[in-house]
Amino acid sequence: MLDTSKTIVERIGETDQHYLAGNTPELALERGNLRLQLVEISRNRQERLHFLHEAIAILETSRIEFDEMPMSLYVDLSLQLAKAYMMYYELNREAKFATITQQILKPLAHLQHGDILFFLAYASSVKAEYALTRHWLEKYTQCNEFDLEFMQDHSAFVSLHQHDWFRNLIRSKTH
Numbered sequence: 001m002l003d004t005s006k007t008i009v010e011r012i013g014e015t016d017q018h019y020l021a022g023n024t025p026e027l028a029l030e031r032g033n034l035r036l037q038l039v040e041i042s043r044n045r046q047e048r049l050h051f052l053h054e055a056i057a058i059l060e061t062s063r064i065e066f067d068e069m070p071m072s073l074y075v076d077l078s079l080q081l082a083k084a085y086m087m088y089y090e091l092n093r094e095a096k097f098a099t100i101t102q103q104i105l106k107p108l109a110h111l112q113h114g115d116i117l118f119f120l121a122y123a124s125s126v127k128a129e130y131a132l133t134r135h136w137l138e139k140y141t142q143c144n145e146f147d148l149e150f151m152q153d154h155s156a157f158v159s160l161h162q163h164d165w166f167r168n169l170i171r172s173k174t175h
Contacts, residue, residue: 035051075111086123102120
């Protein structure tokens, strides 16, 4: 883990130097992603919060800083930002982070992108909005990115395993 964190920190230094020469959406995506990687491997709560704040600032700014960018890149930035807010939720258990995730991704739901739909279901579930959770999960199961095992094992959906609609959804995808 020490080698991994050292490599990530070195890459952060490199990308931050590139940022000083000029920012791009791709660079912002990498800079945010590197910080989220540090959040995932750190065991220190203050460190995790620090890197989350940095990632969120980078990703939020990049979504509005550039006049034009490919839609796929905008989606990637938005998904990384949603991931950061849900990581924040996992640290604090405050539903406001799930609400922010919904606000970021709801305008992109029409794209029918599996990761967007999954994060919308995840955010709805942690807020106990089960009708919305069901809605987003049903849409998610129709996407190419659908991952049955991941959906079944994800902690946000464990409490749904007892519901008939969830079991039927799982059963429909296993046959």
